[in-house]
Amino acid sequence: MSPKAIVVFSGGVDSTTCIAIAQSQGYECIALSFNYSQRHVIEVEVAKKVAAHFGVEHRVFTLPSGQFGGSALTDKNIAVPQYSGSKDIPVTYVPARNTMFLAIALGLAEVSKAHHIFLGINTIDYSHYPDCRPEYLEAFQNLANLATKAGVEGEKFTIHAPLIHLTKAEIIKLGTKLGVDYGMTFSCYEPDENARACGQCDSCTFRKKGFEEAGVEDPTVYY
Amino acid sequence: MSPKAIVVFSGGVDSTTCIAIAQSQGYECIALSFNYSQRHVIEVEVAKKVAAHFGVEHRVFTLPSGQFGGSALTDKNIAVPQYSGSKDIPVTYVPARNTMFLAIALGLAEVSKAHHIFLGINTIDYSHYPDCRPEYLEAFQNLANLATKAGVEGEKFTIHAPLIHLTKAEIIKLGTKLGVDYGMTFSCYEPDENARACGQCDSCTFRKKGFEEAGVEDPTVYY
Numbered sequence: 032m033s034p035k036a037i038v039v040f041s042g043g044v045d046s047t048t049c050i051a052i053a054q055s056q057g058y059e060c061i062a063l064s065f066n067y068s069q070r071h072v073i074e075v076e077v078a079k080k081v082a083a084h085f086g087v088e089h090r091v092f093t094l095p096s097g098q099f100g101g102s103a104l105t106d107k108n109i110a111v112p113q114y115s116g117s118k119d120i121p122v123t124y125v126p127a128r129n130t131m132f133l134a135i136a137l138g139l140a141e142v143s144k145a146h147h148i149f150l151g152i153n154t155i156d157y158s159h160y161p162d163c164r165p166e167y168l169e170a171f172q173n174l175a176n177l178a179t180k181a182g183v184e185g186e187k188f189t190i191h192a193p194l195i196h197l198t199k200a201e202i203i204k205l206g207t208k209l210g211v212d213y214g215m216t217f218s219c220y221e222p223d224e225n226a227r228a229c230g231q232c233d234s235c236t237f238r239k240k241g242f243e244e245a246g247v248e249d250p251t252v253y254y
Numbered sequence: 255m256s257p258k259a260i261v262v263f264s265g266g267v268d269s270t271t272c273i274a275i276a277q278s279q280g281y282e283c284i285a286l287s288f289n290y291s292q293r294h295v296i297e298v299e300v301a302k303k304v305a306a307h308f309g310v311e312h313r314v315f316t317l318p319s320g321q322f323g324g325s326a327l328t329d330k331n332i333a334v335p336q337y338s339g340s341k342d343i344p345v346t347y348v349p350a351r352n353t354m355f356l357a358i359a360l361g362l363a364e365v366s367k368a369h370h371i372f373l374g375i376n377t378i379d380y381s382h383y384p385d386c387r388p389e390y391l392e393a394f395q396n397l398a399n400l401a402t403k404a405g406v407e408g409e410k411f412t413i414h415a416p417l418i419h420l421t422k423a424e425i426i427k428l429g430t431k432l433g434v435d436y437g438m439t440f441s442c443y444e445p446d447e448n449a450r451a452c453g454q455c456d457s458c459t460f461r462k463k464g465f466e467e468a469g470v471e472d473p474t475v476y477y
Contacts, residue, residue: 090322092321094318096358096361099313099361099366101365124403125361126361127360129401130357130401131358133357134354134357137350138319138322138324138353141324141349141350142322142323143322161401161402166400167400170396170397173393177390177393178352178390178393179349179350180343
């Protein structure tokens, strides 16, 4: 029987590549997406289609983070900035987002008898979002094994971040090799009403540069 | 200005005592309750009244744990057992519950500029729920300071569990000294439709024994 894995899944380049990697390693995946009051629901719609394409179970849960705001991604009063190359933690940082995602993923994992959780974070975010660093992941894995019945009874949880040391270009090359159709994926923080990407936000900037550096044609439709 | 604290709050004996303790230590409290698809909503109604009694802000968030079940507290197909004195992790264990609670509390704390989180766990639960142990809390505090902008920028989070080494009787004695009216609080896992307690579940059993041992009259109404 294939081992089960929960893949935290937004329908973007990174988490889609994560599903392809987990499948190639023999995991039976459950893709887990969140409504966390992000600015647009396109993300969840795209995630649904991509999960169906991979033939994996897809769960969508709602988080209350929009009720406390504090980020350009969850509070419409805070503008999404254009890419600036700054090394500060940006206003698109969502307080405790990955901790909320992983906490729910852990609950679902334990109930589903999955002992693996995949998270598509990578080093490009390293100096920006604190909850994308290797030491953060290690701390969460330690917590997961103290927090749960499964962990205490010896069925250890492993948090996988197979992209953590890859650049966006390396991720795109790897995914392309695994057959990922990036035309299905979606990354923009501020799309227009036709789900076209802005090409200007941090997320678009990293994605665009990734395709360029990978020498892979960028399938993204920009407005 | 008083330091701010988030108090994870169910309206039961322990978390109500936690608010009294935090207030007595000079914290401005925000009480945080969850709809996590527990069997009855009385808990949240009681929490609302008790928070108002203490004059603290009360936030109620909904968690998706009912959508994955796996516990007698969130899945009506699993019966709530009567107290048996077993040292096994009981079926009332909710997978990753405290991790989900603390993750949301952490997000709210960071947005609210609160650097203290109070959790009313205690040693009575020690050998039962894995996410009520001191080493679990320590792991979460470590995670919190790696996960957040505030933590990385040096405004450390502290997770307080002032009841962790107290018995239920000691908690009730302490709260009584601080003026807590336990007649307002509610603990039962399986109340009747008039919000009367069963007196038989683990939670009722520990509560009842606590009042007895503390020599404080039990104000609970049982059916």
